[in-house]
Amino acid sequence: MGEDTLSRFKGELDSFFLIVLLNMTFGALAMAFGMQYIVTVVLGLPVWQTNPVIRIPAAMVALVGFGLGMSWILTSARMLRGIRDIRRESRHSPEPVNPETLTGWILKMTAHYRENQKTLRQMIVICRLGGCAFVMLGIVSLLQAFAAGSAGGDWWSWAIPVIAAAINLTIGIVTILISIGFHRYASSWDQRLKTAASSEDVLQHAMERK
C-alpha cells in the first residue's frame, strides 16, 4: 500500500502544482491582454469619441480588471507557496519513505486544501467566466478577420485579427481547462474530507481505549 500511495500522492501533488502554476501564468497573460484590449479600444476610437464619458468608464473597467487580475495572481501565488513547500519536502526525502512521513505530508495537503477550499471554488468560477470571455473575444477577432478577408484589404488587415484570435482562444481554452482541473481536484478532496470525517468515530474509540 505504502509505495502505491506514495506514487499517487506525488503524482497528484505534481499535477496540482502544474495547474496552479499554469493558472498564475495565464492569469498574468489574461490581465495583460485584457488591459491592452481596453487601452486599444479607447485609443483606437476617433478623437471626437474619446471624451471623458467613454474614457472614464473604460479606465474604471480597466482598473477593476487589473485589481481582479492582481488578486487572481496573488491568490495563486499563495496557493503555490503552500504546495511548493510540501512538494520540496517530498522530493528531497530519502527513499524508502517512512509511512509516518507520508501520513505527515497527507496531513499537510489536507490542511492546505481546507485552507484554500473557498478560494479554489472562487477560482473555478473566475476561470470559467474568464475563459468564456476570452473565447468570445477570440470568436469576435475571427469574425473581424473573416470580414477583413472578404473585403479584400491588405494581408495585415486580416492577419492581425487572426493572431489576436489565436491568442484569445488559447488563453480562453487553457483557462477553461484549468477550471476543469480545479474542479476535479476539489471533488477528489471533498470526497477525502468526507471519508476522513466519517472515520472520526473509529479514531475517537481508539483515543478512549485504555
Next chain:
Amino acid sequence: MAERRTPYEIYWEILVYCRTPRGFTAVINRCDLNSKTGQEYLEFLVAKGHLARIREGDRVSYQSTPQAAEYIALFSSLYQKLFDTSPGFRL
C-alpha cells in the same frame, strides 16, 4: 471559517513528535499551536494515557506511551487509505 486541522490530526502530530521526549515549547512550535490550546491537548493526551509526563528536576517533557502506537498506526492507515480509495486527481 473551517479549521485547518481536526483535533484527531493534532493528536497524531503530537504523539508522533513525542516519540522521543519533548518539552512543551518544542511541541507547540512543531505542531503550530498556541500555549493555551497546546496545554489543553497535552493534558488531554496525558489523561487518556497516550502521553507520559516526565519530570527531571525543573524540566518537564512529554513522551508517547506504548498505548499511543495503536492510535498512530490506525490514523496513518486511515489517512493513507484516503489516497487509495478515492478517485485520484491527475492531469
